[in-house]
Amino acid sequence: MTDSSAFVRVCGLGELEEDTPKRVELDGTPVSVVRTEGEVFAIHDICSHANVSLAEGEVDDCHIECWLHGSRFDLRSGKPDALPATRPVPVYPVKIEGDDVLVSLTQES
Numbered sequence: 674m675t676d677s678s679a680f681v682r683v684c685g686l687g688e689l690e691e692d693t694p695k696r697v698e699l700d701g702t703p704v705s706v707v708r709t710e711g712e713v714f715a716i717h718d719i720c721s722h723a724n725v726s727l728a729e730g731e732v733d734d735c736h737i738e739c740w741l742h743g744s745r746f747d748l749r750s751g752k753p754d755a756l757p758a759t760r761p762v763p764v765y766p767v768k769i770e771g772d773d774v775l776v777s778l779t780q781e782s
């Protein structure tokens with residue numbers, strides 16, 4: 674059985690371009706990894722409004738914008754700040770070890 678609180682390496686820090694989300698899969702769960710404003714965030718890669726990849730959206734001011742209808746999710750909390758999405762998207766803890774980016778599927782909120 675997999676320990677869901679375990680941190681797993683998802684990519685190298687050098688693979689992340691500033692403000693360009695990278696889609697990865699962790700135990701079959703799609704996760705968007707985002708490097709922005711000097712930090713790295715991990716957010717579930719499916720919009721809470723419809724089945725759309727958030728990694729294809731734009732990053733700005735610590736938010737990721739869904740490309741389909743424009744809801745913006747806070748990368749720190751997963752909460753949307755504009756309709757049509759009303760439900761948050763899960764966010765996950767991130768650890769940086771050297772050049773490795775590790776994510777745990779334990780939800781932060």
Ligand code: FES
Nearest residue numbers: 720722723739742
């Ligand atoms: S699918 Fe993301 S806001 Fe509608």
